[in-house]
Amino acid sequence: MEVLKSVVEEHMDQMADLIQKITTELRSGLRPAYENFMGFFHAIDWKEPWLMGLLAFHFLFLLTAILSRKSTNFQMCLFLSALAGVYLAERLNVFLGKNWKSFSGQNYFDPSGVFLSALWSGPLLVIAIIILINTLFSLCYMIVRWKKAELRHRARVSRNKQD
Known part of the structure; x- marks a missing residue:
């Protein structure tokens, strides 16, 4: 005790x-x-062309995710693409860290990957979460439609049995 x-x-x-x-x-x-x-x-020097391109890429990716919200299969491809981008971020950071002089004015790619996590993986994860939430809403809507159809079918069957 x-x-x-x-x-x-x-x-x-x-x-x-x-x-x-x-x-x-x-x-x-x-x-x-x-x-x-x-x-x-x-x-960060936000006027560097590659950073503007990265921001444009994220904007277009988000816009594509929003505009294709009714296409579940395409959304899953976008979702997997976003997660693949996050998965490959470490390798991308190493590659860009070795070659930064060819496209950037300063080396943003530290060994811990903070910069790439904030400007590459972070937005991709946010977009993936938006796609996931949209998929969950679509799934709930589909379950409600299915249940309504099931109830209509049961009502028809019970009416036919009574006749």
Whole structure:
């Protein structure tokens, strides 16, 4: 019983420390995160042609996903393409890191891949989530249509049995 009591007290101490750390972070606000984001944003030369092309690619990919929302098969191809792009991001980062001088004014491709994660994988994941949500809504709509058709069929069958 003493062992259990000491384990529970130890757990409670850990939880109290965790809550204290969280409240300290919340008191400091979002200012440090905002400052880090703004530093990242200003460190990028947004007028480089390849960055404009990347942003245009993401915009067109998103537009394609939105305009093809009623075509489930095409949406699944887009979904798999987006996830394949995220999957290949590490290899892409290594390749672009070795060849950055041929297309960029500075090397954005660090070994940890933060830049490519933020500007390549992040938008692709957002688009994939949008496609997934659209697919779930389509699936719910299809289930409702199926159930209505089933109920109509049962009503017809029961009417025919009564006649």
